[in-house]
Amino acid sequence: MAVSSTSGEEDHGFTSEESSSEDEEEEEELGPAQQSSKAGFFAYHVGADGKTPSFFSDPFCVADFRKPALLQFLPRVAAAAAIFTFGLYVNNVSQAWLQQNMAGYYEKNWVPVPPVNTTVILWDVTFASLPYVKSTKPADAFAGGAPMFVMLRFFVVPGPRSLRWTILCRWLVMWGILWFGRAFTIISTPLPNPDPTCVPKISFPDNIFLEAWANLPIVPMYPDELTCQDVLYSGHTVALTLNTMVILKYIRTAPWFPSNSSTRWCSTSTVFNVLGVVMLLMGYYFIVASHFHYTIDVLVGAVMTVLVFNMYHFIIKVSMLRKRKSRLCISPFFRWLERPAKDLKCWRRRAAEVLAQLHHDDDIIHGLENGVLN
Template sequence: MTNIEKQEDEILVLQSIFDKKFRLLDDNQYEILIEFDLSTSFRIRLNDKISFIKYLPTLTLIIHYHEEYPSHYPPSFIVSCFYFSKYDLEKLCQKLDNYLFKNNEVCIYDWIELIKQEINNELILNDKFQEYTNDPRALNGYSFEKAENIFQYLINYNYERENEYFQKQFQTCFICTDIIPGINCIRLYRCGHFYCRSCLNNYIQLNLENGLFGEKLHCPQYQCKQSLLPTEIKQILENNELYERYERLTLQHGLELMNDILWCPRCQSPVLINNENDNLAMCYQCHYTFCKKCKEIYHSQTMCPKDYLIEQLKLQKEKKYQRIQIQREEEALAQLLADRNSPYWIPTLPDIGHRLLPYWTYFSINNYYLLAAFVLVLIRYIFQRDIRLIVFRRWIFIQAVMFIMRSISIYVTSLSVPLPGCNTTAVGSPPVEAFYIMFFIHATCGDVLFSGHTVTLTLCALAWTTYSKGEEHYPIRWLWNRFKSKTQEIIPGRSGWLYPQLDLTGDPLSFYLTTYLVWIFTIIGYLFIIATRFHYTVDVFLGFLLSHLTWQTYHYYIKTLAERRNIIITRFFLWFEGYGRPPANTSVSLLTGPTSINPEQPGHIETHNDVVNPSDDSYT
């Protein structure tokens, strides 16, 4: 086949593919309008502005056939597109030049596909100058000054094409859910939501009756804040009177926002204010002169009542501001004085316990350890119905006395924070913060003169050892006696590692194995408190010393109550312990109270039913 025949065949194929978008311009010169098939949303960007579109205008490719095509050389071409810059069009020409042309094969359709592939997922419009080589084949590139206009044109073109497609399809109204042709629907420009004309007409009419217009008239879609355009409202409203009312309300609202426009209080006509320094305003419709501030008849140099009211409000505001400022200064001074004694402002004190014991970050071990000690004491006495109330009542009373002493030390003395890097903030009022601290939800960093954890641990140890006579070394027999509620009697015997020596009232005098185990457990708890930097060593030492001294003083006072019957505080202890008024020189037991006993030295205890010898090997 000759070149002319191949060219004619190619022209026929291109006409069948592009139809009206392929036309003859001159002899051997043809124009092809190339449309881009965008399968996904296409992004256009101008500086910081970004928009997504689905349709792009056509690109023009002009082909000029010559005698050497397709046997030796490809045809000549011209590329034209108004939204491509000159630089981008020249790059496209270079792509076509680099196309691998094969002799005796046509290439126009391959060129068209190559141009379509060059449109990726983004088109960048530049408003700054870019260098180019002035290729004559690249025509109609936009000027950089018009990049903003090109950007807006592409958005409008995309909206028109989408609207054309929309009108050809059946749509479902978002309000009434009726299926109607798209040509009978209104598609909003700003958000893209669409509704039938009847629903939008009723929606706008209802909003106008409620006084909503202008920018307050939003799209009916839930949570859509885009307002309707005036052109859309005019297109929607079927009643001309409604649209005139809409325009009137919008105009009135716009005039109200203008600082140089007022409304005449007599005829409600707009009045233009010419003089800014005077309160005079005159209506040109009814010739009424009035004050532009109070809307009353013009009162010349007399102070406007509205100005007087404003001045009074300003004075009150200034006085209130001064009071608030004085209050803030007083609060700042009080805070400064408080911070002077705050433990957060004092550096950590040197402590020998902190130097000897390595720092342990598991801070919660102290709370768990204290809970374990409390539970052990609770289990120890909960089954002893004859003495449990006595033990717990004294334990709680002495605990309360110690914490009253501790609260006094907190008030009079502030120590620096022993915990490294501790930085906590208040969580609310003091009662709320105290509640959070009680249930380990919140922690503070301050330190006090002696340790509350140490006090509680010490009292638990004293409660265990003070009333214990060694019977816990036979737990099965001890639990059986507790369940059977058998009373205990003192029997002669000898003291040892398992049983302490008892006094005339049956109270223990000497240490034994359980005593050592309990105090070893307690001392380990003291070391935990120091190792976790929960307290200084002096806090632990004072906590142990004061709680032990208070416990021993209280119990010594109980055993000698009968000798101090006439002292006022003795009456409180007699009432608190429920002893009545014992005779003078009466021996007092820590658990049974005033009693007359055999002066023989007892050793241990037994039950009424079964006499148990501690040295018997059958009880282990």
Template sequence: MRGSRSVGVAGWSSKHVAGWLRDQGFREYVDLLCSTHRLDGVSLLCLTESDLRAPPLEIKVLGDIKRLMLAVRRLQRQYHSVTQTSGSELVPAPATFSERPLSYYDGSEERGSGDPQHCNGTVTTVTEEQIYSNGKKKQFSGRLDPEYWKTALSALYAVLVCGVTSFVMVLVHERVPDMRTYPPLPDIFLDSVPRIPWAFAMAEACAVVLGSILMLVLLMHKHRSILFRRLCSLTGTVFLLRCVTMFVTSLSVPGHHLQCSGKVYGDMWDKTRRALEIWSGLGMTLTGVKTCGDYMFSGHTVVLTMLNFFVTEYTPRNWNFIHTMSWVLNLFGIFFILAAHEHYSIDVFIAFYISTRLFLYYHTLANTRACQHSRRARVWFPLYSFFESSVTGPVPNEYCWPFPKPSVMKRFLG
């Protein structure tokens, strides 16, 4: 199409086509089609199967030829239907492909908004919209596949990280500084607030309540598999980072009430048995677990903050009572940790900061798909690139009854 304005795909540059090819799973042909032969939007719409087979392209893999042509034909049908029905020109594609999520250009098959959405483990259709220059909207749809095998891998990852964390906690207990030589460090909060003996149990009680709320949200959420996968991957990653920070530097105990002494375990079997006790008790004093030396940074604060953010993120915005209660439990739990003098203030601050930043960073990438196929995201956040490869945008907060209805109820309800 001539002129400065173009109709949708016709306005794509080679860079847009390269992004579309990556999104469709044809990354190996980006250099051939876009760099060598400078394929743009107009030439993509004119592409035929014979072009792929004949020189100068000569793609040798028959399956790739067929799949690529199916994707091109969907794009061609979408283009022709828009030009025939819109009655006006579309806003041209942005100057750089990263300025708009790939889901706007993915050429997926169009489906009506009335498609049925199943709940228990089936693929769910999610509708997206593209706005034209005349104010009209055209709907596209992506699919949210629960991918239970990825969820199982994320759960295994979280369990393994918990085991590694428990063993590192045993090692740092062995290296805890002698209280007679290294007294507690100066701390503005701990020096100003007297210790409350029962406060740490209250902090763990806040975590238990928050965890119960999140379990109910996960149980009733239609996309519970994706949510649980994100919870495991994020929490596991933060605790893996915690293993590094508490191992490289051993802080002195934050209070004289802590009776800690190093070199309390013997051989490797004793260390492993102690690590299993910590792992089975989830590192909580409510289950009888008592540890020393694992100060930088606070694991209890990480758990409280992650639970709070997942509850507030995956519940409707008008659930004000739940959101307020979640934040109150989070903040009171942090206060109780400090009031019990179980951690330094810097331990809690760093834990809160790292947990919130990682949560927001992960969800910003997942909701916009801005860097899903970038090399930087794969290097610095490989779990995100793997677990979110099939998620096409924000996960809607939709709820349903998770269990199959009894046959008697089905007959009663018709």
């Protein structure tokens, strides 16, 4: 169990207004009729010994799949997964259409230069400045490793049991929105494919809807599907940027070990922030150095991800403040999806106790040091 030494509600990944709203909601859910079971509830979510649940005490997340927890989070995870799948499918439809209609277009219709027999590639500042990396596997590895990094970070560490599901829901919804947006940008102004070595692998060349289905990662019968015309913006960049922002946003919510003034340099906030940024920059490098995407694809993908991430959390903040009547028609959905879980309050209570103890230890150490110096 550990808590970052930084104070404030932001340590838990929520603003103070969101937290106060959650507290009110939780107090209502734990009304007078349930006060007698409050201690038992606290013991279930935090542990009878006062310790927080962790991967080591529940390595297979058995408690998360008991009936109360399952009924609380399964519908929300299913809704978030549906949004993600819908956005990804629409994106795949656009990819299939591009591959069917735009392959070889620039080679045949380049204006004002007459048609050429070589691959048309736009000039790019990073292509001209960075050494060429022949393989696209490093870019795939970083883009695929980023989600695994997030899942490992938040699914196998101490924390509120609802934290992992809350982050998962937000993650899926934001990624679904970004996929949906990409479906329109890649067909609005199709750019020439920057990778001359890309060879498409299409199972349904005459049916874009079946091809979009075959291109879904959950369809095991077609593991090698590949399109080469979807360029702006980069899906690899979305994966890297979104997962890094999740790390930076929620890293202090459930740190791995205590952080006081003497250990702050190696706290989980520091270590994982650095790892996340390094992974992000290396991923960006390999995406453009391998000519997997143009620089503009990476820039637009990063900007879109940052905008969607911050807008999503702004909508959450507006939707969860019950004292303000939001005019957003999507507020009821977000209030349901982001309904605060009771164990977050228990976690904050325990976190405050540990944080106070860390500050107390710091005061003792400083007092002893001052006594020795004097």
